[in-house]
Amino acid sequence: MENDNVSKLSQLGAIQRRINSLEERIEELTEAATSIKGIAQAEKVQKSPSPPAWTAIVEEADELRREVDRLQVELVAAESEARLLISRLDVPMSRKILTEVYVNGRSVAEAASVMGYTIQHAYRIFNSARQAINNVNNM
Numbered sequence: 001m002e003n004d005n006v007s008k009l010s011q012l013g014a015i016q017r018r019i020n021s022l023e024e025r026i027e028e029l030t031e032a033a034t035s036i037k038g039i040a041q042a043e044k045v046q047k048s049p050s051p052p053a054w055t056a057i058v059e060e061a062d063e064l065r066r067e068v069d070r071l072q073v074e075l076v077a078a079e080s081e082a083r084l085l086i087s088r089l090d091v092p093m094s095r096k097i098l099t100e101v102y103v104n105g106r107s108v109a110e111a112a113s114v115m116g117y118t119i120q121h122a123y124r125i126f127n128s129a130r131q132a133i134n135n136v137n138n139m
Helices: 004-042 052-087 092-103 108-115 119-134
Strands: none
Touching: 004 052, 004 092, 004 119, 052 092, 092 108, 092 119, 108 119
């Protein structure tokens, strides 16, 4: 079971994945709204300038944008807390790998490449760093 500190670090990735998912959905909705509006204009629909389907899509996209904005504020706060927590580690390599993985969103293999280590060595550092972060007291 993950320690509370490791869970806090893991939150960063979860928040970022949620933001990415919402942004993908916003893009889909924007394309759908553009398509509907384009069809309505091409057919020279004389009814309302905003058909109900188009309005519903735009409203959903707006709601999702507000959720993204809220999550981005949460992400900044979580990142700040993670950086503070990581900074309490004594070993620079531990701080670097946890920053690469949790703050920068890289895999351990990608972090290994950035740090100039083999993947096996990076995993040893990563596992050791996760154990060390378990021993860091919260403020």
